Amino acid sequence: MHTDTISGRPARADDYDAVAAVVDDWWGRPILGALPRLFLDHFHRTSLVAGTGDGMSGFLVGIVSPSEPGEAYIHFVGVHPEARKTGLARALYERFFEIARAHDRRVVKAITSPANRTSIAFHQRMGFTVTGPVRDYNGPGHDLVTFERGI
Template sequence: MTEPLIRLARPGDYDAIAAVVDDWWGRPILAGLPRLFLDHFHRTSLVAEGPAGLRGFLVGILSPSEPDEAYIHFVGVHPGTRGQGLARTLYERFFALAREHDRRVVSAITSPVNEASIAFHRRLGFTVGGPVPDYNGPGRTLVTFVRDL
């Protein structure tokens, strides 16, 4: 199997991601990934492509408010590509990008029911916090992740 090519995202990648993200999650999730993320943070986001097209992506941000911090907002891997290390590779590439910009901490969040994500982040060395009630407003409990670089 050919390894996917990983590159910096471009604003035009949004349409390909939007077309598949709900299917990849098995539920409506696109509302959590508006176009503005690739319009404004494509230079800190990654896309993985293979011969069959989009295989994965990572939307990341270098915090403009916290000069030591970076944030991973959204990551997706094609269901047929899962278990092959692509998500780990995307995270490692983002960690390297964050270090290049003198960031020392990476954070992320997920839903408490997303046990696979929680386990994945633990394996990558993130500290898991929470669940934090009302993290994103009333009734929006989330689990937080923090990793020192």
């Protein structure tokens, strides 16, 4: 797996089909339901795709909040299993921070399941404050861990 375009390129709405085709395999479980097409239809300009002619090696779906003027949110990030530990996820995050700053955002937030220890450790290494699990964050019985980082 090559990661030549490690920082990613702006996503396009039509990247959704490629993302949808791999996301469950990359996670090793059904996860596509958390990433409906609307995210790339409406937020592709603040999202990223990384890869080469060999295929996609990673993606980040990010949003500059229309409701919280100083905030941005990373909704979903995926890295091909063969591209993990190459710095690709870090590069995608750093590129998204640039996008967020260009939109006058100074805080980036994200969430994950309390069971996702890999994501929690990654966000800690990236300098995010980790809170939780926050009870019933996503409705009754849906506790989540929250992340926040100033940029």
